[in-house]
């Protein structure tokens with residue numbers, strides 16, 4: 066942590082002083098590795114070095130933060146208890162002891178103990194701390210411990226941590242909520258304060274700039290804390306310089322989640338003799354070692370290279386790969402990712418390259434450090450490749466869309482670290498293995514579209530981390546185990562169909578019936594409207610546009626570059642060696658050329674670019690967003706895409722792939738055929754398109770209140786509530802991403818779609834960070850913009866709340882955020898609602914379409930209050946998204962509980978009245 070060029074008075078010194086009892090005290094002045102502002106006088110901990118948190122970590126107990134041990138005077142111990150396993154060769158060491166017996170400590174922590182600490186430094190630079198805690202009470206006690214190690218680093222943005230991948234962690238920035246680490250390595254862009262649980266015994270910190278690696282080896286300490294305060298918190302810490310957060314990182318071995326319970330040692334027993342009894346006497350040893358290593362030259366993993374070349378020779382992909390014996394595998398080879406020191410391959414991604422035949426034995430199975438294996442969308446066949454059983458670190462396995470057959474492996478327990486498993490769209494048969502239930506980290510399981518038979522094992526309920534599952538379209542039969550019902554019906558479509566006649570008439574197990582219109586009728590209406598919309602669309606396009614049958618990128622290239630030929634453009638694309646980057650778990654198998662060949666139609670133009678519907682040759686439809694005015698460089702852009710693409714949530718439209726080249730930046734999403742909430746609410750899609758087609762400026766927002774599309778299906782109250790709750794959940798999830806810093810930045814009803822359960826699902830997030838600063842938009846977006854946002858890059862989570870509030874008002878009033886009256890007066894929705902409510906005409910604000918429903922006034926008023934709380938001027942007075950979810954759910958739940966009342970009563974709730 067020390068800045069370079071330390072002045073003389075800042076050089077570290079050691080002072081020997083005596084306390085009031087005449088006892089020698091060692092005081093470190095300007096300790097090396099500590100903050101320049103560190104106050105090294107007890108009772109203050111030094112911000113730097115290795116303060117010991119004991120017997121409490123953080124504020125998880127009644128003691129002061131991190132317990133008292135770091136604030137006490139430790140004594141140098143002349144006659145420490147024996148430590149037989151300690152080899153003192155080439156080491157200097159000191160023994161310290163803490164035995165606080167002062168009144169104050171006994172009052173706050175009434176346990177007698179001894180804490181013996183040996184600190185040793187070896188010639189090779191290994192720093193080792195060995196702690197021994199002894200309970201000399203008559204009763205057991207529990208404690209937590211952490212070695213709060215401040216590593217001095219070149220620059221926090223240049224550092225990465227490995228060894229924490231796939232672990233669960235408690236995030237102190239989110240009320241200690243539990244998450245799972247998804248990244249291969251941990252890099253730093255904002256404040257971080259996490260406790261990783263049950264980690265491996267080696268964690269590595271890589272400092273690229275200084276070419277230094279810290280290896281943290283630990284024993285007896287299951288957890289790892291990672292902490293950096295970042296700028297704002299650093300400013301609030303008086304003993305840390307404002308900029309020092311950039312040059313420090315705390316990575317601590319610790320025992321936190323499960324405090325250590327220590328039994329007492331009988332006082333009569335000797336502490337020093339009889340080494341054979343030591344384990345029993347000491348009851349606990351925590352061992353913690355630190356190694357500082359200057360990273361050496363990087364090796365090409367030659368064994369892994371040979372295995373891959375053998376694999377390639379036999380599987381003969383139809384698309385050629387740049388794998389070459391003479392080129393460095395970790396740097397050049399397509400689809401290969403190596404670990405930090407380039408000694409092993411940790412990820413192999415070869416989707417859709419035309420691999421053929423069986424996976425040759427003894428090839429991929431030799432890549433024993435592999436964590437990610439994606440061979441999806443190829444032509445691989447034969448039985449399940451059992452050689453993979455040797456890949457114990459495998460966390461992500463994607464073999465979908467191949468031609469594998471035969472039974473699944475009986476014993477899945479060999480892949481204990483699996484987080485995501487996709488074997489869908491193959492010809493696997495036999496039963497669903499019960500051993501899957503042992504995969505405690507599994508979050509996503511897809512076995513759909515195979516020929517599996519038998520029943521769904523009930524024991525799979527033990528998959529405690531599971532967030533998504535798809536067993537549909539197999540030959541599985543019922544009964545459906547109850548745990549499966551928490552997932553959407555599409556996950557188990559086709560299961561149990563054959564047993565319905567044995568059971569009472571089937572009521573779909575989880576869904577509530579929509580009131581008023583039946584679900585089927587409702588769906589039919591929506592489908593007919595969609596067909597109608599499409600028909601009109603087709604007509605408009607046929608007339609004016611479709612004859613130009615645009616291809617997304619080429620078309621614009623031609624316009625921009627003044628007529629570059631498609632061939633030249635294609636070759637430039639190839640030259641750039643840029644490919645579509647798909648995210649793990651994505652089932653699409655097209656590539657950039659396929660996308661370029663796709664026919665496309667414009668869906669809309671937004672703040673950040675134009676969105677197209679692209680129909681690929683295999684009839685897959687995707688939505689492609691072509692970004693304009695991207696300011697970020699390739700690395701930053703990719704990083705942001707990784708953050709966005711990493712969000713898997715039912716209320717967030719999933720980014721499937723992206724593309725970056727100098728001239729083009731594309732994002733690929735699923736295509737939502739039912740259109741956006743804006744179109745469902747205002748029916749203005751056609752209007753927008755007609756304007757585009759006739760070449761007028763795209764100001765789609767100035768849609769009069771009456772222009773709601775003649776063939777629109779009115780949106781009922783229940784759907785509006787589901788849209789609002791779903792969208793709020795999606796935005797709340799987005800706000801958790803990137804250490805709680807991600808901002809959506811462009812919330813509006815045209816960026817909200819309906820998911821398969823007809824809940825709101827948000828799209829177009831996180832783009833403000835990569836775009837150039839844009840002046841406030843003049844069109845409809847202006848109506849969603851919080852007053853404090855002067856350019857789009859200044860969006861914040863609180864401005865997202867404002868925009869969400871506007872969407873809520875839109876759902877309640879049925880009016881666009883900026884609309885015109887009959888007299889062409891431009892009305893700003895937020896101001897209008899305020900004025901009406903102020904005049905106590907509250908009932909006037911609600912959409913006339915909602916007036917046909919009875920008994921929903923109270924809910925509408927509550928939702929109106931919630932919306933108004935979001936659109937207050939002062940950002941810090943707006944609620945958080947997570948609070949909004951809770952509030953709106955409680956409004957919705959009250960209705961749900963009414964609906965479960967006896968039929969007569971229930972029929973009096975939100976059903977349309979007969980008029």
Ligand SMILES: O=P(O)(O)OC[C@H]1O[C@@H](O)[C@H](O)[C@@H](O)[C@@H]1O
Nearest residue numbers: 123130131213237258259290292
């Ligand atoms: O300022 P202190 O007491 O040294 O603590 C620093 C940090 O230590 C980390 O270990 C904690 O997780 C943080 O929450 C805390 O802020």
